[in-house]
Amino acid sequence: MPGSTTSATATRVLRQLRRDRRTVAMLLMIPTGLLTLVRYAFDARPEVFQRVGLPLIGVFPLVSMFLVASIAMLRERRSGTLERLMSLPTTKLGLVAGYATAFAAVAVAQTGVVLSMGVVLLDLEVAGPMWLAVIVAVANALLGMALGLLLSAFAHTEFQAIQFMPAFLLPQFLLCGLLVDRHAMARPLEVISAVLPLTFAYDALRWVADRGGVSNEVLVDLAVTAIMALGALAAGALTLKRRSP
Amino acid sequence: MSRDVSSPAVTLSGVSVRRGGRLVLQDLSLSVPSGVIVGLIGPSGCGKTTLMRTMIGLQANVAGIVDVLDLPAGVAARQGEVGYMTQDPSVYGDLTVGENLSYFAALLNLGPERVSEVMGSVSLADMSDAVVADLSGGQRARVSLAVALLADPPLLVLDEPTVGLDPALRTELWAEFARLAATGTTVVVSSHVMDEASRCDQLILMRDGRVLATGSPTELIARTGSVDVEEAFLRLVADRGDT
Numbered sequence A: 001m002p003g004s005t006t007s008a009t010a011t012r013v014l015r016q017l018r019r020d021r022r023t024v025a026m027l028l029m030i031p032t033g034l035l036t037l038v039r040y041a042f043d044a045r046p047e048v049f050q051r052v053g054l055p056l057i058g059v060f061p062l063v064s065m066f067l068v069a070s071i072a073m074l075r076e077r078r079s080g081t082l083e084r085l086m087s088l089p090t091t092k093l094g095l096v097a098g099y100a101t102a103f104a105a106v107a108v109a110q111t112g113v114v115l116s117m118g119v120v121l122l123d124l125e126v127a128g129p130m131w132l133a134v135i136v137a138v139a140n141a142l143l144g145m146a147l148g149l150l151l152s153a154f155a156h157t158e159f160q161a162i163q164f165m166p167a168f169l170l171p172q173f174l175l176c177g178l179l180v181d182r183h184a185m186a187r188p189l190e191v192i193s194a195v196l197p198l199t200f201a202y203d204a205l206r207w208v209a210d211r212g213g214v215s216n217e218v219l220v221d222l223a224v225t226a227i228m229a230l231g232a233l234a235a236g237a238l239t240l241k242r243r244s245p
Numbered sequence B: 001m002s003r004d005v006s007s008p009a010v011t012l013s014g015v016s017v018r019r020g021g022r023l024v025l026q027d028l029s030l031s032v033p034s035g036v037i038v039g040l041i042g043p044s045g046c047g048k049t050t051l052m053r054t055m056i057g058l059q060a061n062v063a064g065i066v067d068v069l070d071l072p073a074g075v076a077a078r079q080g081e082v083g084y085m086t087q088d089p090s091v092y093g094d095l096t097v098g099e100n101l102s103y104f105a106a107l108l109n110l111g112p113e114r115v116s117e118v119m120g121s122v123s124l125a126d127m128s129d130a131v132v133a134d135l136s137g138g139q140r141a142r143v144s145l146a147v148a149l150l151a152d153p154p155l156l157v158l159d160e161p162t163v164g165l166d167p168a169l170r171t172e173l174w175a176e177f178a179r180l181a182a183t184g185t186t187v188v189v190s191s192h193v194m195d196e197a198s199r200c201d202q203l204i205l206m207r208d209g210r211v212l213a214t215g216s217p218t219e220l221i222a223r224t225g226s227v228d229v230e231e232a233f234l235r236l237v238a239d240r241g242d243t
Helices: A002-019 A021-041 A046-079 A081-086 A092-121 A130-152 A158-168 A170-175 A187-193 A197-210 A216-238 B048-056 B097-107 B112-121 B137-149 B167-182 B194-199 B217-224 B229-242
Strands: B010-019 B022-032 B037-041 B062-068 B082-085 B155-158 B186-191 B202-207 B210-215
Touching: A002 A021, A002 A046, A002 A092, A002 B097, A021 A046, A021 A092, A046 A081, A046 A092, A046 A130, A046 A158, A046 A197, A092 A130, A092 A216, A130 A158, A130 A197, A130 A216, A158 A170, A170 A187, A170 A197, A197 A216, B010 B048, B022 B048, B022 B202, B022 B210, B037 B048, B037 B167, B037 B194, B048 B062, B048 B082, B048 B155, B048 B186, B082 B137, B097 B112, B097 B137, B112 B137, B137 B155, B137 B167, B167 B186, B167 B194, B186 B194, B194 B229, B202 B217, B202 B229, B210 B217, B210 B229, B217 B229
Parallel strands: B037 B186, B037 B202, B082 B155, B155 B186
Antiparallel strands: B010 B022, B010 B062, B202 B210
């Protein structure tokens, strides 16, 4: 019954989030605040904000969902609820899909709010279709969630789980092209950056920011981002074990 | 549900479990009859939880044969045929009682009627909207028990379900177990409190990963010439030491 597992789990995760109003507020307000910070930090060079603004909006869900998912899954493991779920007629994939559905919904809300704020209040210019930016952001959210889920299996404490963020997300952020042109990097780093998921997401967002319409190029970037996110989700599902020592 | 109730609910033969290089269960062979309350009694650390996890199919590194409801361990549980309650209440603290039960009910394809029915049977009928984190330890344990009861499974495996409950509630729960056993449910209950042993139909006395003895409380007391289960346990330990 993978269908019932997925929908029930998505509902349950959203209910848990809804009860934690402060986290919801932070998920929506912190990215908006950071975007505002970038806008005015580069007050004298508005072209910088125009260049990094949209890619940044796409990165926020990656970070937020990574953190929320790794802590949520760690709690499931430690409170025994995961063990209980594993003893019930559930499917691992259905469980992960339930989490993904809930977090994708949150990512849509988050990106919607931040993007609107950016465009309306901060004069961010977006040439391409907005829905494309939202799709990339959702793919990033799923990627972040999947990585969080995957890595939480290797964390024994919350402290460790949080440390995985700078270890696994920051390098992608540094290498995706946002801070430095990838072609200007040392050759090995350029090669590595070419296979990191965030690089594809960044390319897609840059394209949406600069150009209108939909091209094959952007669709390929989008597809690669989505496939990598789904791959990480499947790997995350594999870390859920029915039997444990 | 077409199982023959005269066949045992759980059969273990030659079961050993290794955890971190240590043998936690050593060559266990036993059978749990259907439709009775079976007490798994022994000091903490003797392997009760590991034995229960083995029955549910959650324990890794199991050697030997484990049959639960005529199926290999884990299969029956995954069909919703086994209700399992862990020692710590495995429910979501940030959800209400009702939300917790609705979630697990949805996973088991059960409707809201069953949820309110079960809440009534563990005396939580008026607590549906209470957030679990705000409840007392005993109330939380009952939410966890309610989840185990949801599917009305033929086998219940309850790990120390009465720890920290007030005596009135404990008596109430044991009455509920007796009622369930009377309707054909097999109830496996672990406890390190010897006085709870007398409420069981059958006992499995455990120590250091081994079974000391099995039988009904009166049988064990008579066999060892003791006055109660606690003394019987001590005599069995002493006998084992002689051999």
